[in-house]
Amino acid sequence: MSTVADTNIPQLETLKIDLAGKVATVTLNRPDKANAMNWAMWQDIRSAMQWADRTPEARVVVLQGEGKHFTSGIDLQMMMGLQAQIKDDCDGRSREKLRQLVLELQDTLSSIERCRKPVLAAIHGGCVGGGVDLISCTDMRYCSADAYFTIKEIDIGMVADVGTLQRLPKLIGNQGIVREMAFTGRKVLADEAQRIGLVNQVFDSREALYAGVRELAELVAAKSPLSIRGTKEMLNYTRDHSVADGLNYIATWNAAMLMSGDLMTAMMANMSKQTPEFKD
Template identity: 45%
Template sequence: MSSNILHKHDGEVKYNTLNVTTPKQFVYHVELHRPKKLNAFNKDMFVEIKKCFENLSTNPDCRVVVLSAAGKHFTAGLDLADAMKMGQELGAVDDVARKGTLLEHTIKLYQDSISSLEVCPKPVITAVHSACIGAGVDLITAADIRYCSEDAFFCVKEVDIGMAADVGVLQRLQKVVGNQSLTRELSYTARRFGAAEANSFGLVSKIYPTKEACVEGALELATTIAEKSPVAVQATKANIIYSQSRTNQEGLDHIRQTNKLNLQSEDFANAALAALTKEQPTFSKL
């Protein structure tokens, strides 16, 4: 399986469907970058998102990721023309078990791609503008923080193309908004909803007047987070995710096991000293 990822000679990775930059120290900015296709998700984009976030997970120069999109829309959702290629592949296979195996591998790849934002130990902030359809909602619900512009609109689109969403939104949306009734309404009807409504029920936490202001706001937030101890921030993300589907006591047990090591870290001593002296602490790469 090839994602057509190109490698620069200096060891950095260049992608066909993404644009990755470092606008601030320790902050990486990942843009969906198929603007002529309205950033629709094709197989390459799924593969490259997974590869990108796996790389950033272990990159000591990355502490926070901002995810936005180039062009007119954040994303139009699944690239149906690309999806038709899967139909052609299935059509060439006669046996139902082998068709099922092919679909199993593809769906798992796409699920892992979306989940790579959640699995990434670094906080991921999304800056959404205009259309965020189908796979776009799957994507942003796997992020830590969601901002949007006033023109943003959202749609859990999958039932309109004859399928149940299978890459994360049915699992994560209800946890994000804390409302089973609303989650089911949006998922059963595929109705479109705007920025104000998304903010009212907690899908996004802040609305900006323009795309540019939204991205800048996300980068400012990322810069603030990047100034904190990476040991503390990454442990915080890990415990929040761990605790989502477990009892309070299980979450407490998890953070206790984490902090019996992390409280011995130089970061804790540096931050405590900086708080006492009212100075800005600096932290080593992690």
């Protein structure tokens, strides 16, 4: 059931967006194509993340998939059409067009990281190829017991190029496992995904997955939105910088943001043993 921001929710070709109780649910919606990521879906993902970022009422985003699978990855018809899309009499210009296209796809997924709100992935069934790139950008990942993950690009004769090889080693922290997945394209089942740290938790069923992730999302949504946004900013920055750089940045951030209305609200609520209510 959507709420106050109904009129602001974009109507997208390949995604469904719902907003209820401060939690936005973004659903990949090409079930007849196993949610294969065609060109429209890449653009829609960026649009959805930009909408979530600028919509105060959306404090947390849950990303899920309609149908049998979370996503089968990049649409092969889209891949087959690339040649016509980059065609040019000049080979150098053709290569430049291809590079720009790859950068465009990378930017789509990076929009998930740029979104100031936490994004939780709820994964069921297959999460294949580009799907691994997609979830690698999210803040937390959860799956049902039937889920599996595979870096499928190796099986179509290409190098994964939109984020998996850059982000997954930092998520899992085990170069050997990441390289094994990337070199073999083998399936990683749900229990192994949890063991290696790819997902936080495995739920028995899809229904339990959605209920559990919703509960977690609502827990996050109840916290100070300003503090949640700052925490995501710090975690993303620190991942890619030294400890010293991260400490310097948080000192500057809190010099600007610490003395907020949220701080006073939280302190007063704690003193009176009440639940704080924060401004969006």
